[in-house]
Amino acid sequence: MPNSARKPIVIVTRKLPDVVETRMRELFDARLNVDDQPMSQGQITEALKIADVLVPTVTDRIDRAVISQAGPQLRLIANFGTGVDNIDLDTARNRGITVTNTPGVLTEDTADMTMALILAVPRRLAEGAAYLKEHHAGWTGWSPTWMLGHRIFGKRLGIIGMGRIGQAVARRAKAFGLQIHYHNRRRVSQDVERELEATYWESLDQMLTRVDIVSVNCPHTPGTYHLLSARRLRLLKPSAYVVNTSRGEVIDENELARLIEAGAIAGAGLDVFENEPAVNPKILNSDRVVALPHMSSATVEGRIDMGEKVIINIKTFLDGHAPPDRVHPAMF
Ligand SMILES: NC(=O)C1=CN([C@@H]2O[C@H](COP(=O)(O)OP(=O)(O)OC[C@H]3O[C@@H](n4cnc5c(N)ncnc54)[C@H](O)[C@@H]3O)[C@@H](O)[C@H]2O)C=CC1
Numbered sequence: 051m052p053n054s055a056r057k058p059i060v061i062v063t064r065k066l067p068d069v070v071e072t073r074m075r076e077l078f079d080a081r082l083n084v085d086d087q088p089m090s091q092g093q094i095t096e097a098l099k100i101a102d103v104l105v106p107t108v109t110d111r112i113d114r115a116v117i118s119q120a121g122p123q124l125r126l127i128a129n130f131g132t133g134v135d136n137i138d139l140d141t142a143r144n145r146g147i148t149v150t151n152t153p154g155v156l157t158e159d160t161a162d163m164t165m166a167l168i169l170a171v172p173r174r175l176a177e178g179a180a181y182l183k184e185h186h187a188g189w190t191g192w193s194p195t196w197m198l199g200h201r202i203f204g205k206r207l208g209i210i211g212m213g214r215i216g217q218a219v220a221r222r223a224k225a226f227g228l229q230i231h232y233h234n235r236r237r238v239s240q241d242v243e244r245e246l247e248a249t250y251w252e253s254l255d256q257m258l259t260r261v262d263i264v265s266v267n268c269p270h271t272p273g274t275y276h277l278l279s280a281r282r283l284r285l286l287k288p289s290a291y292v293v294n295t296s297r298g299e300v301i302d303e304n305e306l307a308r309l310i311e312a313g314a315i316a317g318a319g320l321d322v323f324e325n326e327p328a329v330n331p332k333i334l335n336s337d338r339v340v341a342l343p344h345m346s347s348a349t350v351e352g353r354i355d356m357g358e359k360v361i362i363n364i365k366t367f368l369d370g371h372a373p374p375d376r377v378h379p380a381m382f
């Protein structure tokens with residue numbers, strides 16, 4: 051723990067909203083990334099030799115090699131993000147380093163974008179918008195048999211991971227007339243099931259054979275890597291769509307791309323990718339995929355809320371209390 055004569059050194063790996071950076075400067079010896087250049091593994095390793103607190107984002111790989119070389123003064127990794135699959139939680143715990151994240155404040159924004167993808171893909175929204183931009187001069191107007199997508203209302207949505215975001219997606223989807231089905235590690239409360247009129251599937255395989263749209267909303271953990279494996283993707287109906295705003299690693303992306311190309315899956319809405327920032331070219335170039343650059347949580351309000359959460363976590367921890375968003379490896 052830093053001694054009281056100096057402010058704790060807080061190293062932030064990326065540019066944060068001005069209001070967040072200003073507050074960090076007031077409270078800490080904040081070393082900010084004003085140029086917003088992603089830090090290399092070498093730079094992060096060096097940072098951990100002097101930082102009391104590291105504030106990485108979800109694209110920084112805080113792995114065993116990096117954490118193992120941290121100085122003894124490093125006590126807290128306060129992730130600017132909800133997902134913590136970028137951090138080796140076991141190594142951090144073994145070295146007595148606390149990890150926090152920013153759950154909750156991104157829920158509604160991420161659910162909005164998930165719903166947007168659920169609507170956009172079957173209704174060919176991106177395709178239509180791109181067509182008009184490129185071909186407006188040759189467009190002959192409305193036509194009864196052109197640009198036909200598929201109806202959303204009445205279809206079955208299968209949510210994998212019925213946590214904060216999964217439930218927020220379900221609330222939106224229910225309002226659009228979708229029937230809610232879900233698979234989760236644990237069944238949610240009867241009150242929530244009743245509110246959402248949701249059907250629980252203990253067997254993910256069985257749920258996949260029955261739904262029209264799948265929404266992936268569980269975290270990426272060792273247990274969920276390729277949860278939508280090649281075998282499971284092949285259980286989907288050829289008319290089914292896959293939406294993923296969680297983490298790319300949860301889906302076998304190559305197989306998803308192959309099945310879409312082969313017409314064995316109708317399409318996908320993806321905000322996240324298995325080898326981010328690389329995107330499988332088949333995914334990128336398919337008319338039947340809406341691919342977004344990991345922007346489901348990207349709102350001005352959300353980023354400020356995340357910054358506030360990070361600051362509260364750091365301040366509470368440095369004041370000697372348990373930070374509100376402490377992450378335990380057992381949670382994942
Ligand atoms: N695209 C984006 O910008 C964003 C993506 N995310 C991602 O969304 C994820 C979910 O966030 P929250 O809903 O806040 O988390 P949460 O912890 O509230 O919900 C996750 C749910 O997944 C379930 N789950 C875990 N392992 C499972 C498994 N093997 N099978 C079935 N269910 C399983 C958990 O029981 C929990 O109910 C984050 O971990 C993050 O990766 C979060 C925010 C923004």
Ligand SMILES: O=CC(=O)O
Binds near residue numbers: 130156
């Ligand atoms: O992907 C974003 C996050 O906060 O997790």
